[in-house]
Every structure is written in structure tokens, then in C-alpha cells.
Amino acid sequence: MQMNDELFRHTQTVDRSSDDSAINGRTPTDPTQNEVAPQQEGDVILDRFEVKRFLGSGAFGFVFLAYDMDLDRLVAIKKPSQRMLSQLGNIDQLIREARTVAQLDHENIVPVYDTLSAPDGSCYIISKFVRGQDLRSLLLRGRPGMPKIVKTIKDVAFALHHAHLNAIVHCDIKPANIILDDNGKAHVTDFGIAFNLKACLQDTASDGTPAYMSPEQTQEQNKSLDGRSDIYSLGIVLYELLCGQLPFSGETRTELFNNILSANARPPRQIDDSIPRIIETICLKAMARDPAQRYTTALDMARDLEQYAGYDPKPIDVSMVDVPPELNKLIEELSENTHDIWAVQRYQDGWKLGDVRNDSHKTHPCLIAYDQLPESEKQYDRATVLGTIKGMLALGYTIEKKN
Template sequence: MATAITPGDDFAGRYRLLRKLGSGGMADVWLAEDRELGRRVAIKILHERYANDEQFVERFRREATHAAGLSHQNIVSIYDRGSINGSYFIVMEYVEGRTLKELLVQRGTCPVPVAISYARQILAALRFAHRNGIIHRDIKPHNVIVDHEGRIKVADFGIARAGTTSQMTEAGSIIGTAQYLSPEQARGAPVDESSDLYSTGIVLYELVTGKVPFTGETAVEIAMKHLSHVPETPSSIRHEIPHDLDLVILRALAKDPADRYRSAAEMDRDLELVARGDAVGKETADAATMVLSGASEPTAMTQVTRRPPGIGGGGERYRAYDTPVGRGWSIWPWLIGLGVALALAAGGYFGYQKIQDLIHHARPVRVEQYTGIKLANAEALVTRDGFQPHVVREANADVPAGEVFAQEPVEGTKLGRGSQVTLTVSTGKPKVAVPGVVGKSLADAVAALAGVKLHANPQNVPSDQPTGTVVAQDPRAGTVVVEGSTVRINVSKGPKQVFLPSVVGLSYDQASAQLQTAGFAVRRVDAESDQPANIVVDQTPAGNTLVAQNASVTLKVSKGPATQTVPDVINLDSATAQATLETAGFKVKIVNTDTTDQTQDDHVISQTPAGNTPAKPGSKVTITVGRFVPPPTDTTTTTTTTTPTQ
């Protein structure tokens, strides 16, 4: 039984264990110090429960054997392997950084240019491994490490097997994490390089969308989806994903290996086109269309024929990933020959050394990847490699300000020393001018701001402007802000409401003074009324209600009761006088009085109110009518008696 391992332990007589880095399905990983070489390493130690399992031990040994032969900048290097106290271990390069899975969990979706860069580096590692006859079989974000300079390192070839005729499959077994399995792995069928490309397509899908295309409650359910389900188009999840990147990912996810990319190099070339903004070819578009159409796959998974490394054919698939495409005859034999000839002609060491220096500085240098890191770091790397950095600044909503997201020429190009390398650095989100929205309706203002990718924050405020009208904004129109910023807009909810008192019954002077003191405007309208003149008999708006501040109030003021001119009926006979007054709308009261003037008999002697004076319609008019009484014939005093007739 293996001895318990703790920090500080001496391991295998050469390594001092520092701390446990993590644990996988088959092994624990420890950070250790290699005392002989004075460097930090990662040691993968097989779990004790598998130490006696020959199948697992054999798989563990294969990792060391095959991965040790892979020396590439995008592959975690293997330094040593062995066994001690019943534990099998592998010593590998320690990469300071985080896995793609950790970055996805911490940051969410990856900026599209950075995701393409990461995928191309994974493909560079696979291209090298496939050329050496090794299939990874377990490409997933957990096995891809990003160091502090943005460089990708592919780790864990623990389930890889040499890609020979006799060792191409593990029929009947499903190896790898279910969400990243190829359909042929899911059914336990033979696998080849295209299986790694399918898994790379899944990883790229997850980088740009934040999720894998197929999920389920169990590994079996997920595996069945790999075999039969159509993936959702990445751009339908995240709209800024370019259409051509959709096509690349979907071709990689073809159910039939024959419909996928034929090599990592071929997939990388399409990603390079997408990175430059160019369109991919018809073959990729057709393959992607087939994936989306859900075309039925053959009853048995198609086995794509691949030549073992080094056997005939040659071609692009077997060209070293960093070897430039052939450009005809090479100038290098001529330069070297010229250098030797000039050295001999010059005679002596110094002439020869001078020519060697010239040849050294003229020799093309490989352009590395400078994207995904801060500008200062990228410039330092460009200068270190012998090139002149040229910086172009460009807004990019997906990439943090100060980070390089594009370069020209691309990685792998060879240039002469002193050549210019253009670095495109993000200035962050694009900036836009705030449009003027004061005076617009709320709906129009929101639409105008959304049109330049700004957000509206409406606030309702009292105003004398119509309800729903924007009366103010902050920032002001014309201010330059970052795309996605929020603009506060004040929207009128109508004037402020105040209490309006009732002034009915007050004199106009009192009412007007009270209202004007409260801030209201006063308008007078005179009207006939039973009320005394100058008394307020009505108001609009009604009193004791809430009205707009500074509203105008109309006061209806009495100009006194209505009047009618009283007819003059003096000297008319009583009947005519009564009829005249009643016709004019008055009531008549007749008072008789004795008179010795016979001409006044039954005639109106006087009236109250007097004729031709105003009086209220329907009011009473009293008329005095004479009643003739002959004068006495004797000297007896005559007494006049007045008898009312009604």
C-alpha cells in the first residue's frame, strides 16, 4: 500500500513536494521542486486505488511514453516518469496560469478574437501531436492551461494512444469527458485525428457562447445527443459572433468524421481567415449547412483513412506547423554562398565574421503570437523577436482596454529582422456622442439612445410641459461617452399639484387678493345674479380641489339682480294701468283714494316705483287710483277714506 503523501515530503529522491495543485479522475497533481535542476515542476501521481489495475497503470505509462516525445511550445512538457512505493508518477512542466475552464467560470464568455487565438494554439499543439502519430482523445477546457502571457499549453495526454493501425481504438469503451466526446467516442467506435478536432470545436463553442452544445443529466444522455442532436448555432446565443466563425465551429461538429476538417492545419487556416475578417470556403459552408440540416449519418460511423506518420504522400497535413508555405526557389543557398565568397575575398577572420553577422540579421525570424496580452508586454515581445512594433488603437467592446486583440502578420509568418509588426490594441468599448432627446416623447428618446447603444434611465418629474415629454437629460447632448453608458432623462409628469381654496361668497377684491397671494392668475367674468353686485358667485376650477401650480382661476362676479324698466302708468285708467304693468312682468297693487277731481276718477294718480325706473322683474308696483267723491254742499268738513282694492 502506498504511503500517505504530505507537503514537504521528499519524493523519488529528487523532488520536494510543496503543495497539492489538484486532483483528476486518475491522479493527484503536486507542485514540487526539482532539487537537481533548481526548477519547479508538476508531479502527477496515480491514485492508489488504480495502482493495482493493470489497465489504468498501462494508460498512465502511455501518457509518459508518448507525451515525452512531444516538445512544442503549446504542449506541457514531460520531464520524467517512474514508480515508487507502489505509486506511479509523471514529472512535467509546471505552467503558472489557469485552465480555460477556470477562466470560463470566472469571466464568462471569451472575447471572440481571444477565443480564436486560443483555439488556433490548441490546433497548433494537435497539429504537432497528430504529425507524430498521437491523438489526444480528451481535449476539454480542463486540460488547456493559459499562462500569464496568454500562451496556451495543452496538458494531459493520459488517454492518448499512438495512432498506429494496431492501436487506433479502444472499442466498446467511452473515454473522455462526456460533454466533449466525439460521436465516434460516444459509441466506442474507432477514432482518429478528427475526433480531437470535434472536441476542439466543442471547446471553441463554449469559449464564445459560455456553454457547451450538448448537456444532460447523465453521461449516457449527453453521449446520445452527440450522436443525434443538431447543435444550436453559436451566433443565435451571442449575436456578435461572426457568421464565418459559426461555419467553422459547425463543420468541426459534424457527426461524420468525413464531413469535418481533414486536419488541424485545415481548421487553423479557416480560423485565420475569420480572424482577418475574410470568408471561409464553400466546403466549410456546405459542411456547416449539412450539420444544421440534421442530415442522417450513416448506420456505421464512417472511418476516415489516415496515413501513418512518415508513410508516403507528404502534403500539407505533414508539414511542420511553423514551416511557411513554399514560395518557389529559396534565396538562402545564394546568400550563404555569397557570404562565403565575400569572406574569402576579404581574407581572414574579420571579413568572414562580418558576413556571418550580415547573414544572421538578414535571416527571416518567425512571428510569434502577441495577442491576448497587454500592449506593453506585446511590444516587448515584438522587440525581443527583432521586429518593430507598430500600434493601431481600435475600439472593441469584447476586449478590455489596453489588450492586444489582433496582429499583422499573423503567428507563424517569417519576416526579416527589423520588419514592422502591427499590433491592434483595444481602447475598450466604442465611444459615441449622446444624442439630444429633450422635447421628445419618452418612447422616441429611448429609441434614439438605443440607436447609438446607450441606455435610458427615465425619471418622472413635475413640469409645465405635456405629460410624457423629456424635459432634461444628463449627460447633455453632444457629450462623448462609452458605448453602453446610461443617460438620465427627466420626463414630465405634468405640473405640480397645489390646493385651490373656495372663494365663492367673497367680494371680488377679497377673492382676487387671496388667489394671487397663493400664486394663481385671476380672470373676472361679470354675470347677472340674485346676489349683490361684486360678490363672487362661482369659480373655475372648483374650489377645494388640487390643480396645477400657477393655474388660472376664473371668477364669476355678480353685477346685481336683473332689472326691468317700470312703465309709466300715471293718468291711465286703472284697468289699462294694471294690464300694462302685468304685461311688463310686474305684479300690481291698487290703492284707492278719494278725490274731488272728477277727472281722476278711476285713474292712476301715483305709482311706486315711479315710471321709467328700473325694478326687478316680478316685483310689485303699487298704483294709487282716484275715486271721485262729490264735494259737500254745506260747510261740513269732508273726510277722505282710502280703501285698498286688493
């Protein structure tokens, strides 16, 4: 078999019946590869939904932004591709997706409003429109910062825990199925191949996205599949966010699966040593090959991330604030007085003079007179005061001295 030079990192859901060849990162079974979007801007669907624009396509079909003329709101409409419909033979799987997601009510899961069919036999899933971008698109611009990575994965973990409590395994967690809204909140979407443990629907769980599949999913072990499979996939997403690359690849699907089943992922900190150790530990635990070694629940993973993240500071923007030179004297006076205020407080709390900043040992260099401080410590006090003054100016306050 002729191998493609490009590593196989397929990011679309694939059909098991296809061969192992990979063509420019896509397989011959891409559902929308040879299809034109069935709706155009201005089209009206079911005399109710006016198409505004094409949003994208994926394994299941096409997605459009539309205006719901009856309820006066924007919605996302998913229409299955013709190839997908021919595979299904009927609309049962489409209805199943809507019923699956309809069971879920969580702030980090995109809700489904309705499932509608047209006289010509076509079907549509109507969902909430989340204004923002999917994580795949954002990744193409570069790796996000650590606070954003932690918050995104934490949001998804909370969403997955809710789904798992309802006996639903997503089975296709990947960046393209995670939408970040304009406020930075993550939303999980596309439960098109979700595995419903209650209904024992075992014919779709092995149709996920190869590079993000858990080892048990690659082996089609549907009877033993549970929420830990999604946790593994989320670990892969975290790895990709941290490292800018996937942990496993291959020139064919078979080679990729063999690597997932037997190869060891390179530790993230060997790729980027600025990654915090605790985040590397969380990532590697989530993507442990043995499900028993992973997090038991996605909630456990979210809690570990929460402990690292602390709070998400959102200070007022002072980057463009210029402090007038006449306030320099005030900054120096406030620095000295603030230093003395803290010194009094430290003494009252039982602190002692120390050569270094060491809060755990209750020693601090502020317990000496300001004029005896090294210049580096004075700069620390000045920076604190300067930040406060810039904040006041940015908020519109004026600073004047009484005569």
C-alpha cells in the same frame, strides 16, 4: 431509475463500467472522489522533489507543484489515484502516457520530463510546470473576449496537428486540459488516455470526457478513430467559449450520448448574435457529426482562425494619461495638417471625393478641406492625433513648443 435534477454535464473522465446515474454532476466512478491527496506540502518524493502545493485532481490522479532539488527547477508531478492503479493492475498505462507525450515536441504541448517509480510501487510523471490557469478555471469567471478565444483555440489546434502527425489522438480535449500561461499562450496537457494509432492501443480511446466526446468516440469506434475526433472536441470547447454553455446535455450519460449522436446543436449566433459569422462557421464545421464534414486536419482549422484573427494588437496603456489643456491647440493643428497630408497621399494614389468612407471604392471624405468636414469626421482626425500624443506622454516624452 431516479433521475437527478441537474443536467448531466460531466467533466471528468468516466469508466464505461459505471451505471448511468449522475450525482451532482459527478459519477460514482470519479477516481479521486473518496481519496485524500497522497502528498502534503513539504513532503519529499524520491529524495528529490519537494512538494510545494497541491494543484488539483482529475481522472488519472493527483497533480502537485514540486521543486526539483537536483535540477533547481519547479515541476508538475502527477501521481495516479489508488483506484486508477487498481484498475490498471500495473504501471504500464502510466509509462505509456509518458512515452506517448515524450514523442511530442511542440511549444503548445506540455512536455514530460521523466517517469519514476518508488520502492513501494507508486509511480510519478514529471512534467514541465506551466505557470498559469487551466481554461476551465478561467471559464468560471466568465467568457473571455473574442481575440482570446480565437488565439486559444488556434494554439490548441496547432498542438493537436503536431500530435496527429505523430499518429497520436488526445481523446480528452476539454477546458481542464488546456492551460493558459501568464502570456496567454495555450498549452495542451494530460495525454493520459491518448490513442496511439501506431501502437494500435485500442483500450483507452473510449474513456474520454462525455460532454466533449465525438460521436464516433461515444460509440467506441476505436478502429476508425483519428485526429478528426480531437477536432470535434475542440469544436465543442470553442462552442462553450462562444456561448457560455455546452451544445449537448442529458440527465444520464446514455441520454447525453444519444443527443450527441442525433440532436442538432443550436447555432452559436442564435445564442449571441455578436459572434462573428466566420467564427460560427468554423465552430460548426469542427463539430460536424460526420467526420468527413469536419476539417481534415487541425492545421486547416488553425489557418481559418488565423485568417480571422489577423494580428493581436498590444498597444501601450494610455488609459491613465491626462493630456494638459494647453495641448488642445496642438491637437487641432495636427488634426488639420494630418488631414491635409492624407489628402495629398490619397490624390497621389488615385482616390476621389466620396460621401462615405469606402476604401474598396477608393472614395473618402478626407478629400475636401478640413474646415468643410462634418464634426464627426473632425472628431475622427482628432482621436487619431490624441492617441499619438497620449502614446508619446506614456512613453515619457515631453511636448514643448520652441519660441
